[in-house]
Amino acid sequence: MKKRVFRYVKHITITFLILAVLAISFGLYHGASFRYAENSEMMNWDQDGPYVFNKNDSILSVNYIRGNQGKGFYLEQKEYASNAQIPAFCYFPLDSTRFEFNIDSKIEIPKNTYNDNAKILAISDIESGLKTFRDFLIANQVIDKKLNWTFGKGHLVLLGDFVDRDFSTTQVLWLIYKLEQDAKQNGGTVHYIIGNHELKNMQGNFENTSPKYYHVSSILKKQQTDLYGRNSFLGEWMSNKNSIEKINGILFAHGGIHPDLVNYETNLDNINQIIRSNYFKPSYPNPEKNLEQLLISSHKGIAWYRGYFKDNLTQEEIEKGLNKFNAKLIVVGHTLQSKVNKRYNGKVIGIDVKHPKDYSKTIPNQKSEGLLIEDDQYYRILHTGEKKEI
DSSP states (O other): OHHHHHHHHHHHHHHHHHHHHHHHHHHHHTTOOEEEOOOGGGGOOTTEEEEEEESSSSEEEEEEEEEETTTEEEEEEEEEETTSEEEEEEEETTTTEEEEEEEESOOOOOOSEEOSOOOEEEEOOOOSOHHHHHHHHHHTTSBOTTOOBOOTTOEEEEOSOOSSSSSOHHHHHHHHHHHHHHHHHTTOEEEEOOOHHHHHHHTTOOTTSOTHHHHHHHHTTSOGGGTTSTTBHHHHHHTTSOSEEEETTEEEESSOOOGGGGGSOOOHHHHHHHHHTTTTSOOOOOSOOSHHHHHHOTTTSTTTOOHHHHSOOOHHHHHHHHHHTTOSEEEEOSSOOSSOEEETTTTEEEOOOOOOOSSOEEESOOOOEEEEEETTEEEEEETTSOEEEO
16 A cells, blocks of 8 residues: 555656656746846945936926935936936946936937948847846947947947846936947947837836836836836937838848738838837727738737747748848847747848846846847857857
8 A cells, every 4th residue: 555655656746847847848948037146236226317308398307316215215306408418327236337428309210221331230138137238248349348339330239128127227228328329429320129118118018117117207206107208308219219120231120020011012211100100109909901000010010020930931921021121131039049040041030039137147047149240241149259150
């Protein structure tokens, strides 16, 4: 009897262990990770900011959070004429670093087509990781340790989802803003292309946002929708960005091009204008079948589409989508990859990988990657600065 019970328990235990291993393997395959060793500095919001809002047509209100959770928080506020060059800084509590920049209220819609044969470095889905983002750019000689642009006339392409999930959204956005200015002064270009999480924030969907920003909104005496709304400087700045661009014959988009797009007469200018006009409008499935509904769809839209990796597309469908825009290939983020890789005979490159978190460690350990295009060669670039041809 005891032997029978023992065998039964042993059988159950082995079955459980097998199922556990399969579940863990399945989770890891689909990008799951376990976070641990969280750093308490994630709750240090002293000097967090700046949070900049239009007070009226001629005045900008610049706000920094001061204080701590023990004694309470308050705002350090200053108002500036909207046509002034506004001095600002951004503080990162994890390693007590800060960077300075000027805020220029003049915001322009960027071009969506570039032809200059300069090198291109692309990275996506940073998800509010300032340290990861900064260190990767330093290692790959885009910026130096003082965060100065060192990439010359190169193109830095940021393929969306630089917000949400972690504690450094504000710092990441202001670093992008700073680098835009620095790159322009040195003949280079920063391309911040909108992903579905930027859309979510502009549209008031905060299901993936760190709880920090709910509390930040309260300290600012704002609603969370105000952080990236029409009256917010960062919201207005993001709302002028493109959703798809072509650089040296290569398309860049967060999600990709659904095959149905070839059935419509359109171009990059039209596509970006349509999607931009919907940045502050939450989308929902709509029975109408037209170009606008296709472009903003949360399944088929430019910032949302996962078909290159989830659907059984043919090479012909891929080629038709590229030919419509006279493009050689397309680079996308959004859908998680184990490493930067080419698919469909090199016509699709996926660059979304799991990046390390600022304030915690993960199992498995995450390591950043990006894409470098130089002299018609394509390289995986690693967090160490090493590059491997693909």
